[in-house]
Amino acid sequence: MIIETREFTRVEGNGKAEIVIEGNEVKDVRVKIVEGPRFFELLTLGRDFWDVPDLEARICAICYLSHSVASVLAIERALGVEVPEETRLLRELGLIGELIESHALHLYLLVAPDLFGYPDAIRLATKHGELVKEGIALKAFGNRIRDLIGGREIHGINVKPGGFGRWPGREELEAIEREAKALLTVAKRAVRLFSGIGEYGGRAELFVATDGYLTGDSLVSNVERNFHYFERIEERPLVYSFAKQSLYNGKPFLVGSLARLLLKAESLTPTAKRLFEENRGRLEAGWVSYNNLAQAIELVYALERAGEIAKTLLDKGFEPENVPVEAGDGEGIGYVEAPRGVLVHHYRIAGGKIEYSNIITPTAFNHAMMEGALLWEARNLYGNAPEDELLRRLEETVRAFDPCISCSVHFVRG
Amino acid sequence: MKLGVFELTDCGGCALNFLFLYERLFDVLEFYEIEEFHMTTSLEGRHFDVGLVTGTVSSHRDLEVLREARNRSDYLIALGTCATHGCLQASVELPLKEKLKAVYGDEGNPMRALDPKPIVEYVTVDLAIPGCPYDKNELFQALIDIAKGIEPVRPDYPVCLECKLNEYECVLVKKGLPCLGPITLGGCNAACPRSGLGCIGCRGPLPGEVNPAGEFEVLKGLGYDEEYIMRKFKTFARWEP
Ligand code: SF4
Ligand code: SF4
Numbered sequence: 001m002i003i004e005t006r007e008f009t010r011v012e013g014n015g016k017a018e019i020v021i022e023g024n025e026v027k028d029v030r031v032k033i034v035e036g037p038r039f040f041e042l043l044t045l046g047r048d049f050w051d052v053p054d055l056e057a058r059i060c061a062i063c064y065l066s067h068s069v070a071s072v073l074a075i076e077r078a079l080g081v082e083v084p085e086e087t088r089l090l091r092e093l094g095l096i097g098e099l100i101e102s103h104a105l106h107l108y109l110l111v112a113p114d115l116f117g118y119p120d121a122i123r124l125a126t127k128h129g130e131l132v133k134e135g136i137a138l139k140a141f142g143n144r145i146r147d148l149i150g151g152r153e154i155h156g157i158n159v160k161p162g163g164f165g166r167w168p169g170r171e172e173l174e175a176i177e178r179e180a181k182a183l184l185t186v187a188k189r190a191v192r193l194f195s196g197i198g199e200y201g202g203r204a205e206l207f208v209a210t211d212g213y214l215t216g217d218s219l220v221s222n223v224e225r226n227f228h229y230f231e232r233i234e235e236r237p238l239v240y241s242f243a244k245q246s247l248y249n250g251k252p253f254l255v256g257s258l259a260r261l262l263l264k265a266e267s268l269t270p271t272a273k274r275l276f277e278e279n280r281g282r283l284e285a286g287w288v289s290y291n292n293l294a295q296a297i298e299l300v301y302a303l304e305r306a307g308e309i310a311k312t313l314l315d316k317g318f319e320p321e322n323v324p325v326e327a328g329d330g331e332g333i334g335y336v337e338a339p340r341g342v343l344v345h346h347y348r349i350a351g352g353k354i355e356y357s358n359i360i361t362p363t364a365f366n367h368a369m370m371e372g373a374l375l376w377e378a379r380n381l382y383g384n385a386p387e388d389e390l391l392r393r394l395e396e397t398v399r400a401f402d403p404c405i406s407c408s409v410h411f412v413r414g
Numbered sequence: 415m416k417l418g419v420f421e422l423t424d425c426g427g428c429a430l431n432f433l434f435l436y437e438r439l440f441d442v443l444e445f446y447e448i449e450e451f452h453m454t455t456s457l458e459g460r461h462f463d464v465g466l467v468t469g470t471v472s473s474h475r476d477l478e479v480l481r482e483a484r485n486r487s488d489y490l491i492a493l494g495t496c497a498t499h500g501c502l503q504a505s506v507e508l509p510l511k512e513k514l515k516a517v518y519g520d521e522g523n524p525m526r527a528l529d530p531k532p533i534v535e536y537v538t539v540d541l542a543i544p545g546c547p548y549d550k551n552e553l554f555q556a557l558i559d560i561a562k563g564i565e566p567v568r569p570d571y572p573v574c575l576e577c578k579l580n581e582y583e584c585v586l587v588k589k590g591l592p593c594l595g596p597i598t599l600g601g602c603n604a605a606c607p608r609s610g611l612g613c614i615g616c617r618g619p620l621p622g623e624v625n626p627a628g629e630f631e632v633l634k635g636l637g638y639d640e641e642y643i644m645r646k647f648k649t650f651a652r653w654e655p
Contacts, residue, residue, distance in 0.1 A: 038502070
C-alpha cells in the first residue's frame, strides 16, 4: 500500500511524498519533486561568461544572490581574478542580507503558524500580529541589503565578475549599521521562541558545510576537513523525481544552518556564540527539527555581522573600483553557503564561453537526508497516530529542511 | 473577493514578490481573502474571483494545475515572464527528449515532462503582467483596480524611456554595453541601468512598434557577434507575444 501526501504547502516549489507500506510496516519513503525541469546548465553552455551570473540568479528567488555570488566566484577562479577585501566584504554583506530575508520568511511566515496551530501567517496575524510584523520587518531589512548589493530585491544583476555595477555609498552603509543594531532584539526573541520547538525528523549524523562561514575554497564535514564536492559526493538520478539525490561517502548528510553552527561555531559573533553555547547540547543531538532553532541563532549572527561589515568598510573607507576581467580559459568552483546550505557552481570556460557547467543546490544535497527523516517519522507514527496527524507531521518535517524545490530541479549529467 | 495563487514550474520569485509588498500586503487583504497559495498557506480553495498563475507549463502536473486554476477563476492573471513568455527554461532550443537526456541521463520521461511553455499558450488570460520578476507595484495597482471594477492599465513604453525620465546615463551609448532597453517593455523603472548595467530583457519584448532590427544593427556596430545578439534577444522570450 502507498500513502501519498498532498503537495507540500508552506515550502518553496512543488513536491510531495509517498509512504510505502508493506505488511503493516513502513518500508520506504520517497520524496517526489514534481516541479518541472529547468535546464539551467544547458542554458549556460556556450554563453559568454559575463552574462552567466545574471541567468543563474533566476534558479531561485529566495536565494538569487547566493547563486550570483557562487557563479561569479567560479568565474573569477576560472579566469584567475583576485578581488580586493572590500569587494569580498560587500559580497558577504549581500549573502548576509539574503540569509536574513530567507530565514525570516521561513521562520515567521512558514513555520510559526505550526507552533501556534494556524494554517498560515495571515491567520496567525489575527492573534499574534506583533510577531508577524517583526518577521516582516526582518525580511524587509534583508531585502534592503539585497537591493543595495544585488541591485534588486529579486534577480538583480549588480554582482559581476571583478566587482559591482554600482557600489554602495557611505550613507547606505551607515543605514545598514543602524538598522542591524535596532533589529537585534527582534532576532533574540526569535531564538527564545524557536528553542521551544519539539524533537522530530530523526537525528542527522553527517554534516557538510563550506570551510568559511558563508563562502569557501572547499568543503568540511564532521569527519574530515577540506575536500572538493566531486571527491566525495555522488549524485544519482531517480525515476520518481526531477531532482537528483546526493550521498556523501555513500550516506545521507545534512547541509544548512544546523550543519554550519555545528561545524563552524568558532566563527560566530559574540551574541550568536553565546546563544549557540546555551543551546549546544540540543543542537548537537542533531534532530532535524532543530534546524529551525539554528536558523534563529543565525539571524542573530547575521544582524551582528551585517553591522560589523558595514563598520569595517566605513572605518577603512574604500574606492569603488572593479578588477578588469579578461575572457580566457580555465576551470573554477564557487562554494557558497546559501541560506539552506552548501551551493556549488562549477564551470569550465574556454575563450570566455562556458564549456561545462555543474550546479548542485542545498536541497539536492539534503534530498536523501529528507527521505531518511520522513522514514523515521513515518515509522514512529504509523499505527500509533491517526493518518492525518502522520501526514501533518511529515509536512512539518519537510518544512524543517526549509527545502527550495525550484532550486533542486536542474542538474546536468556530470 | 477571493484570491488564489498558483505556481507552476518556476523560481518561486513571482509568488514571493507578492509577499514582498510588506505592509501593503495588508492593504490588498482589505479587498481580498487568500483562499489558496501553497507557498504561504495550508488551506485550499474552490472558486476565485482572481487567480494569479506564475511559472511555465513544464509537466502534465503543471497543465492540470493551470486548467483547474482557469476553470475556477473568474479573472486570471499570467504573472511574470515565465507565465507570459516562457522565460529562461523555455529558451533552450533542443527537442525535449534531448534536453531530458542531457540532464537526467536516460531516454525515459517517467515524470511526464513537457517542453516548457508560457501559460498563455494553453489558456486565455484576462491580464498578463510580465517581468522576471514583475514589478510589485504593478501587481498591487492591478489588484486594487480589479477590486474596484476598473480595468488595469498596461505599460506600453520601453525601458529606455524610464532611463530618460530618471536621467540615468545611457549604458548603450556611453559605455557600449549590450542593453536591450530600447526594445524591452518598461515598467521596472529601469532597474538594471540604475546599476550601470545593460538591460537583459527580463520583461520581454515591447509589443507593437518595436525595431529589433535596428537594435540588432546597433549591437553589431558595437562589435557583438550575431549569435551572441540573437541569444540575448531570445533569452527571456522564445515565443513572440
Ligand atoms: S518570471 Fe522570473 S522571477 Fe518570475 S517565476 Fe519566472 S524565473 Fe522566477
Ligand atoms: S532593466 Fe531590463 S533586465 Fe533590468 S529589470 Fe528592467 S526589463 Fe528587466
